Amino acid sequence: MVATIETEQTVKELGAQKYKYGFVTDIDMEKAPKGLNEDIIRFISAKKNEPEWMLEWRLKAYSRWLDMTSPDWAKLNIDPIDYQDAYYYAAPKSKDDGPKSLDEVDPELLRTYEKLGIPLKEQEMLAGVAVDAVFDSVSVATTYKKKLEEQGIIFCSISEAMRNHPELVRKYMGTVVPQGDNFFAALNSAVFTDGSFVYVPKGVRCPMELSTYFRINTADTGQFERTLIIADEGSYVSYLEGCTAPQRDENQLHAAVVELIALDNAEIKYSTVQNWYPGDENGVGGIYNFVTKRAACRGKNSKVSWTQVETGSAITWKYPSCILQGDNSVGEFYSVAITNNHQQADTGTKMIHLGKNTRSTIISKGISAGQADNTYRGLVSIMPKAEGARNFTQCDSLLIGDKCGAHTVPYIESKNPTARIEHEATTAKISEDQLFYCKQRGLGDEDAVGLIVNGFCKEVMKELPMEFSVEAQKLIGISLEGSVG
Amino acid sequence: MPLIEIKNLHARIEDDGKEILKGIDLTIEPGEVHAIMGPNGSGKSTLSYVLSGRDGYEITEGSVMFDGVDLLEMEPDERSRAGLFLAFQYPVEIPGVTNSTFLREAVNARRKGQGEKEVDALQFVKMMREKTKKLGMSDEMLKRAVNFGFSGGEKKRNEILQMAVLEPKFAILDETDSGLDIDALKIVSDGVNSLRDPSRSMLVITHYQRLLNYIVPDKVHVMADGKIQRTGGKELAEELEASGYADYQEDAA
Numbered sequence A: 001m002v003a004t005i006e007t008e009q010t011v012k013e014l015g016a017q018k019y020k021y022g023f024v025t026d027i028d029m030e031k032a033p034k035g036l037n038e039d040i041i042r043f044i045s046a047k048k049n050e051p052e053w054m055l056e057w058r059l060k061a062y063s064r065w066l067d068m069t070s071p072d073w074a075k076l077n078i079d080p081i082d083y084q085d086a087y088y089y090a091a092p093k094s095k096d097d098g099p100k101s102l103d104e105v106d107p108e109l110l111r112t113y114e115k116l117g118i119p120l121k122e123q124e125m126l127a128g129v130a131v132d133a134v135f136d137s138v139s140v141a142t143t144y145k146k147k148l149e150e151q152g153i154i155f156c157s158i159s160e161a162m163r164n165h166p167e168l169v170r171k172y173m174g175t176v177v178p179q180g181d182n183f184f185a186a187l188n189s190a191v192f193t194d195g196s197f198v199y200v201p202k203g204v205r206c207p208m209e210l211s212t213y214f215r216i217n218t219a220d221t222g223q224f225e226r227t228l229i230i231a232d233e234g235s236y237v238s239y240l241e242g243c244t245a246p247q248r249d250e251n252q253l254h255a256a257v258v259e260l261i262a263l264d265n266a267e268i269k270y271s272t273v274q275n276w277y278p279g280d281e282n283g284v285g286g287i288y289n290f291v292t293k294r295a296a297c298r299g300k301n302s303k304v305s306w307t308q309v310e311t312g313s314a315i316t317w318k319y320p321s322c323i324l325q326g327d328n329s330v331g332e333f334y335s336v337a338i339t340n341n342h343q344q345a346d347t348g349t350k351m352i353h354l355g356k357n358t359r360s361t362i363i364s365k366g367i368s369a370g371q372a373d374n375t376y377r378g379l380v381s382i383m384p385k386a387e388g389a390r391n392f393t394q395c396d397s398l399l400i401g402d403k404c405g406a407h408t409v410p411y412i413e414s415k416n417p418t419a420r421i422e423h424e425a426t427t428a429k430i431s432e433d434q435l436f437y438c439k440q441r442g443l444g445d446e447d448a449v450g451l452i453v454n455g456f457c458k459e460v461m462k463e464l465p466m467e468f469s470v471e472a473q474k475l476i477g478i479s480l481e482g483s484v485g
Numbered sequence B: 001m002p003l004i005e006i007k008n009l010h011a012r013i014e015d016d017g018k019e020i021l022k023g024i025d026l027t028i029e030p031g032e033v034h035a036i037m038g039p040n041g042s043g044k045s046t047l048s049y050v051l052s053g054r055d056g057y058e059i060t061e062g063s064v065m066f067d068g069v070d071l072l073e074m075e076p077d078e079r080s081r082a083g084l085f086l087a088f089q090y091p092v093e094i095p096g097v098t099n100s101t102f103l104r105e106a107v108n109a110r111r112k113g114q115g116e117k118e119v120d121a122l123q124f125v126k127m128m129r130e131k132t133k134k135l136g137m138s139d140e141m142l143k144r145a146v147n148f149g150f151s152g153g154e155k156k157r158n159e160i161l162q163m164a165v166l167e168p169k170f171a172i173l174d175e176t177d178s179g180l181d182i183d184a185l186k187i188v189s190d191g192v193n194s195l196r197d198p199s200r201s202m203l204v205i206t207h208y209q210r211l212l213n214y215i216v217p218d219k220v221h222v223m224a225d226g227k228i229q230r231t232g233g234k235e236l237a238e239e240l241e242a243s244g245y246a247d248y249q250e251d252a253a
């Protein structure tokens, strides 16, 4: 019976902790009424028990947003979105509302979990089944948290950070992605409900990938997430966003903001596997994913590396960028974007070279199948003071079938004659010969495509942390299901 | 029961309707090694593709039984998992996929088909090292991307390595000897010979009698103009070496 007692204890501890950290506040109303106005923003801020300055910050963002229009420069076909016909606040789902067992979960979703080789307990957790297994995992998370605290690493929800570390939040939030940066960033700034906060103190090397915890922490990620990561001088952190298991979120619109700040000699590695619901094979449904991700390499010799594997969402609009301010700072962008059926992705990066001897590397792999459209859009900008700056860009596109499209839109601006910029681009089709060769060795259609595409993406996949890469590899195969044969 | 029994097989190119195989009859018993020789363009590779199920060909007549089942009804990957292996005349490059990953996938596809567990990664590496060593090949080859940047000879050797790992019931070797130097030819034929087995059959397509000194066939067939024109023993290959294909091509015309 030891297990039972332990579980009970964990539950108790959790109860206490939830209260302590305010993850669940006393909310009588589950949802704010539909629509967006100042009152709604006040409501959100009040529900989250936010300090006054935060409310003011949100209201300012809102007034900026009112004057802005949705960007239309991307190669995306988007039906107009009615921002007044959406909910901007819903209380975190209680576990009691979730399915009681896996029998109640969408079988399609379970089939995919199975293919990914996700253990049963974890499947239950991901599907939000209210069972003991969930508590087991959360208690693991609690252990991690203790370990991090010992080193002075702060890893918590952004709401929590606002209350417990207001000086850090005020100092850094909005300094990389200002409130009025773009339409979606302004919207997020006004209504964001939660997200993650990380601070790694001077000289500390974060002893673990900040992932296992995250996976649990944001099983119910909101529509408007906001993440802020600060790596103080000489520190290192690797952060994994998202979960490789498919998420069936019903929210149409996602507008997240991620800000990274690396001070002198600090390094941040940020990896994402995005696989929100892409819609069905006829292009019905699916998430609109509009994300503003930006890193400031503020300190000298600092480094930020973005790695993303984007397989989900009906529409992806995303350009993780680096502002290379510190001398000798380094920015990297490794991306795999897969679109199948009617998915559309317009994604890429911006590397803004400000400091001397700043270096950037861009490796982008776009894969299109079905009737999908895939665009790489990138900017490499070398400012006048960026003496000796260097960039290397490689954009490869792979087409599966002949109804899909791949586009490469590289912008290059150089205002310093010492800069060296290299750009390579290729477009290839998956060949019948390769497919047949794989099949002759016994691989089915899907496995064959998965293998070939993984090979094509190898330079990016090898940048993913180990624990992520196996699932991510399988995910590539799954997301291309039905693209051949 | 023969391992493979081809009866009156006719096939044409789907695109232009041109008939390439014009009535092939060929029966191979378990454990036998048959050789096919014949002029360029006579349809040897086409036969190997049709047997392995490649797209682009239309079978208009005839039948192929493989180990008691209708081969032509099966998908290419099913044929492979059922034990048919083709060593390609022109092996295909797959950038970014290491040989060892590729082979592990192939082994796992077989295991999955039989409801077995996937092979343990560490165990697999060990097994691969043994195989390469036995074949006198360097295991550095395992880390390289499938055929990518391989020399012609390395590609051919790689086909034999794959065959050794997959242990097929029936292997078609399409000009595996072409482009090999003397040492490589020896490695390849030793590899093939070490896989000779009373339950395994092979169909060796070649232009050179020399290969058949190393891999001694039970039967030799002459193929010209989409048909088996003559069948004989090992000595037929020697005869061809001396006289060429002129007789058969006239026959066909």
Ligand SMILES: Nc1ncnc2c1ncn2[C@@H]1O[C@H](COP(=O)(O)OP(=O)(O)OP(=O)(O)O)[C@@H](O)[C@H]1O
Residues within 6 Å of the ligand: B013, B015, B020, B038, B039, B040, B041, B042, B043, B044, B045, B046, B047, B056, B089
């Ligand atoms: N996909 C195709 N489209 C058009 N013609 C084809 C196609 N495949 C094969 N052929 C033709 O079919 C004939 C037989 O070709 P095949 O490759 O089978 O010959 P082979 O006996 O293997 O020749 P070699 O000894 O040169 O390898 C040739 O005339 C070839 O041009």
Ligand SMILES: [Mg+2]
Residues within 6 Å of the ligand: B044, B045, B046, B089, B174, B175
């Ligand atoms: Mg040939």
